[in-house]
Structures are given as C-alpha cells and as structure tokens.
Amino acid sequence: MKKGKKTISARQRFAMNLRKARLARDISQEELAELAELHRxxxxxxxxxxxxxxxxxxxxxxxxxxLDVIELLQGI
Amino acid sequence: MKKGKKTISARQRFAMNLRKARLARDISQEELAELAELHRxxxxxxxxxxxxxxxxxxxxxxxxxxLDVIELLQGI
Structure with missing residues (x-):
C-alpha cells in the first residue's frame, strides 16, 4: 500500500479506481451503468x-x- | 485470496470481518458503535x-x- 493512502477517503479511492478501471476497458459511463444495471x-x-x-x-x-470490490479500494 | 471467495458477497464478507475484528479487540457492539459514532x-x-x-x-x-476498509473486505 502506498504511504499516505489514509488521507484519501475510501469514497474517493473507489471513485478514482472505478474511473481508471472503466477507461482501461474503454467503456462509457452509460455502458458500465447498463452492465451493472444501474441508472445512467x-x-x-x-x-x-x-x-x-x-x-x-x-x-x-x-x-x-x-473485478473484486477490494480492487476498487486500493490506495491511489 | 482464498479460492471461492467470489461466492460470498462483499456485504457478507464485511459483516463477518467486522465481527471478527471487533471480537479480537474484545469490544462490544455498543462500544464499537460509540467509537464510530453510529447508532447502538x-x-x-x-x-x-x-x-x-x-x-x-x-x-x-x-x-x-x-483498520482500512480493504481489511474488512478480505476473503473469508
């Protein structure tokens, strides 16, 4: 784990990791929402x-x- | 990560890890709720x-x- 990961909240870590993982798969927010059956x-x-x-x-x-939820909570 | 961790939901993993960690520290649910400023x-x-x-x-x-949130989401 990187030093100082504590200063970023779990919510922000999840937000940044989610975006990174989505972009790495080259899918849009709408496509991810559809895959996850969540609102656009x-x-x-x-x-x-x-x-x-x-x-x-x-x-x-x-x-x-x-992915597993843990992977979206890794330190940034 | 243990094989088959996928079959247990993140919610259940968090529940079991939370209980395990609380008991390991020998504190009651009420004491934990107070520490976390949540309802009893x-x-x-x-x-x-x-x-x-x-x-x-x-x-x-x-x-x-x-602990970090990740530690409470480890595979059981």
Missing amino acids: TYVGSVERGERNISIDNMERLATALQ | TYVGSVERGERNISIDNMERLATALQ
Whole structure:
C-alpha cells in the first residue's frame, strides 16, 4: 500500500479506481451503468465522489468490470 | 485470496470481518458503535448482513477498529 493512502477517503479511492478501471476497458459511463444495471447518471456521480455508494452497488460495479470490490479500494 | 471467495458477497464478507475484528479487540457492539459514532443497534444489523451499508459508514467502522476498509473486505 502506498504511504499516505489514509488521507484519501475510501469514497474517493473507489471513485478514482472505478474511473481508471472503466477507461482501461474503454467503456462509457452509460455502458458500465447498463452492465451493472444501474441508472445512467449514477456512475458519473460515483466517479465524481458525490455518491455515498452502498456496498451492494459497489459490488455490482466491480462485478460489471470483472473485478473484486477490494480492487476498487486500493490506495491511489 | 482464498479460492471461492467470489461466492460470498462483499456485504457478507464485511459483516463477518467486522465481527471478527471487533471480537479480537474484545469490544462490544455498543462500544464499537460509540467509537464510530453510529447508532447502538446499527453495528448488530451490519454484522448480521442485514444492512446495505454505505462506503462512508464502512470507513467509519474500519477507522474505529484502526483498520482500512480493504481489511474488512478480505476473503473469508
């Protein structure tokens, strides 16, 4: 784990990792929302760190990206 | 990561890890709730997997146990 990862909240870590993983797969927010069966604008709000996302939705997004939730909470 | 960790949901992993970590520190649900500034009965419902807990509350509970959220999502 990188030093200082503590200073970034879990919410922000999830937001940044989600965006990074989505872009790495070259899919749009809409496509990810569809894969995760979530609303189109929801993914954007999560990626901006605006959403106090629930654990079940965290898992839906991770699964849609074929990742585990832990991977989307790694230190940045 | 243990094989087959996929079959247990993130919610259940968090519930089991939370309980394990709390008992390892020999503190009650009430004491943990107080440390995390959450309602007394909330911790019980999270530990039973009844609560679709938010990421901010996940972090409050982890911090109260001096852990990172990732540690409470490890495979069981």
